[in-house]
Amino acid sequence: MTGIERKRRFGKLVPVILTWFDLAAMIGAYLLTALFITPGQQTLWLGRHVWIIALAAWLPAGWKLCRSSRYRALKMERTATDAIRAAGLHALLFLALLYVTGTAGVEWQSFCVFYALSLILLPLCRTIARSLLKIFRSHGRNYSRVVIVGDNETGRRLHEQLTTDPGFGYRVLAIFDDSAPAVSGNLYCGATDSLLDYVRDNNIDEIFCTVPADAQNAMRAAVTAADTVGAQYYYVPQLSRYVTRGFGLNTLGHMAVMPVNSPPLGRWSAKSAKRLLDIVLAGTAAIFFPLLLIPVAIAIKLSSPGPVFYRQLRTGYRGKPFNCLKFRTMRYDPQDEAPVEKNDPRVTGVGRFLRHSSIDELPQIFNVLAGHMSIVGPRPHMVSHTEYYSEIIDRYMARHSVKPGITGWAQVNGYRGTTDRLWKMERRVEHDMWYIENWSFLLDLKIIARTGINIFKGDENAY
Numbered sequence: 001m002t003g004i005e006r007k008r009r010f011g012k013l014v015p016v017i018l019t020w021f022d023l024a025a026m027i028g029a030y031l032l033t034a035l036f037i038t039p040g041q042q043t044l045w046l047g048r049h050v051w052i053i054a055l056a057a058w059l060p061a062g063w064k065l066c067r068s069s070r071y072r073a074l075k076m077e078r079t080a081t082d083a084i085r086a087a088g089l090h091a092l093l094f095l096a097l098l099y100v101t102g103t104a105g106v107e108w109q110s111f112c113v114f115y116a117l118s119l120i121l122l123p124l125c126r127t128i129a130r131s132l133l134k135i136f137r138s139h140g141r142n143y144s145r146v147v148i149v150g151d152n153e154t155g156r157r158l159h160e161q162l163t164t165d166p167g168f169g170y171r172v173l174a175i176f177d178d179s180a181p182a183v184s185g186n187l188y189c190g191a192t193d194s195l196l197d198y199v200r201d202n203n204i205d206e207i208f209c210t211v212p213a214d215a216q217n218a219m220r221a222a223v224t225a226a227d228t229v230g231a232q233y234y235y236v237p238q239l240s241r242y243v244t245r246g247f248g249l250n251t252l253g254h255m256a257v258m259p260v261n262s263p264p265l266g267r268w269s270a271k272s273a274k275r276l277l278d279i280v281l282a283g284t285a286a287i288f289f290p291l292l293l294i295p296v297a298i299a300i301k302l303s304s305p306g307p308v309f310y311r312q313l314r315t316g317y318r319g320k321p322f323n324c325l326k327f328r329t330m331r332y333d334p335q336d337e338a339p340v341e342k343n344d345p346r347v348t349g350v351g352r353f354l355r356h357s358s359i360d361e362l363p364q365i366f367n368v369l370a371g372h373m374s375i376v377g378p379r380p381h382m383v384s385h386t387e388y389y390s391e392i393i394d395r396y397m398a399r400h401s402v403k404p405g406i407t408g409w410a411q412v413n414g415y416r417g418t419t420d421r422l423w424k425m426e427r428r429v430e431h432d433m434w435y436i437e438n439w440s441f442l443l444d445l446k447i448i449a450r451t452g453i454n455i456f457k458g459d460e461n462a463y
Contacts, residue, residue: 018129022065022083025125026058026090029117036113044105053101057093061086065126079130080123080442087118137169146170147199149192149222150210151177154238158210159187170206174198177211178218192221199225206232213237264439265402273441278375281448282368289365296327296359303350306332309363314380317403321383322372325363329354339418358455364406376444377405378432379416389425399432402439409435409443412450 030051034042044050065086091111098106137143146162148155155175162170174189176198189198199207209222219235226233250257264270297308310328313321329351330340340347340355347355354360367373373380378399381389390396410416410431415424435443 018126018133019062019065021125021129022062022086022122023058025121026118028125029114029121030054032117032121033110033114037107037110041107041110045110049101049103050098050106053097053103054094057090057097060093061090064089079126081440083123083126084119087115087122090118091115134165134168138166141169143169143171144205145203146172146206146208147195147204148172148175148187148208148210149177149195149218150215150236151175151179151188152210152238154210154236155208158208158236162208173202173204176218176221178215192218195221196225196228199229199231204229204231206234208234208236210236210238263401263437265436270439270441274374274376274439274444277441277444278368281375282365285362285365286369289362292359292362296354299350300328300348300354303348304331313383314404315383315386315400316372316380317400319386319397319400322367322380324373324380325367327354327360327363329360341418358451361406368406372403374403374405376407376409376435376447377403378408378435379411379428380404389429392422393426393429395433396429399429399436402436407447407451408432409447412447412454 030045034045037045065082095111097103133142148159155177159172159175162168162172172187175187176189176192176195178191198204204225207222207226209219211218211222213219223233225231265274300306300308306328308328310326310330311323312326314324316322329348330344330346331348333346351360364373368375386396408431410428413431415428415431418424435447
């Protein structure tokens, strides 16, 4: 058996393995429920009749999860969301089957305990399983062999996305294009008329096509190659650089049309959930803030003369300026607005510690409570920076369609600190726009958790 055949055989087992993780989580939740309910309920709960009904209700819910297990590049928050939806489907089916079979006596308290445990264990086990699978793939196992058709800017960005995280298990072997190579370098393997032979000879699993819609020969070659060898075919529209929040698929007569999905934070329910999280976290932090304020204030005063807090006018929601609050970390000069550089002599010794640990940002919890900021969102920039970058970076002002945040998706992905090169700000804006167009409540929790980990580990860009 060749290495490729072993890889494919294992690939078929991945959904099965994840399904067993899901089933183990639900069985664990079911058995743990017996520890928290009354003895009478415990006897009924562990009886064969209720147990079989609970297992039968899991079959369609587990199948739904199994289908989502086929995708490689799933975000962790999507994984957890799928698990929560499966638990909800199980609840409806479980109750319906109990009613249809005439099973009585199971109290609501037992259901509440069971599904509370399920909503903890199922997303947790599923996330752990996905993490273990990513580790396995990052060591060169269970990878998917990929070919990109289209040597252009979209192809370059796609190549970067496929290879940045080895845990997704993509290995780009070649790039084909009917024009001369532009950005692919050593991966360029020629025109698309040789694509079919290459795909057949190298056991390609997936073909990504990034050519313009009018490049009929290249698209036909890609589709033919995928159909011939049974590879998965994907078309990546070139406008994905400007619209990153995903598309739907409808039909208009005999034509396919792709409506752009509305941003999640445009919904009232999403805004309310995000604001509630802000109030809970910022309010809790404000209660304990005096315990930190006293020693930090003393240290700042001893390090250099000037105020404890530093207020700077920054661009906020819908482009409106507001005073962003921070602990002062530099020698006081109200006229100096130059960005901080690495080893900047203006930063005091205490300020260097505050910046490296991100403690200097904590006063912004009061900006959050006042409604100027959110816990998670695009970082607010100085007004002068907004005026400058809005003229030279596409969609820069669109990042102000949500409230700025204390931390954000760009920051936890390494794009914080100085923006001495234009590409750094461009990448920051790209990450901010991805966050806006893919927001979820679980994504905010993920960013908060990663921020805490980065603070504990230390961030080399925090200076």
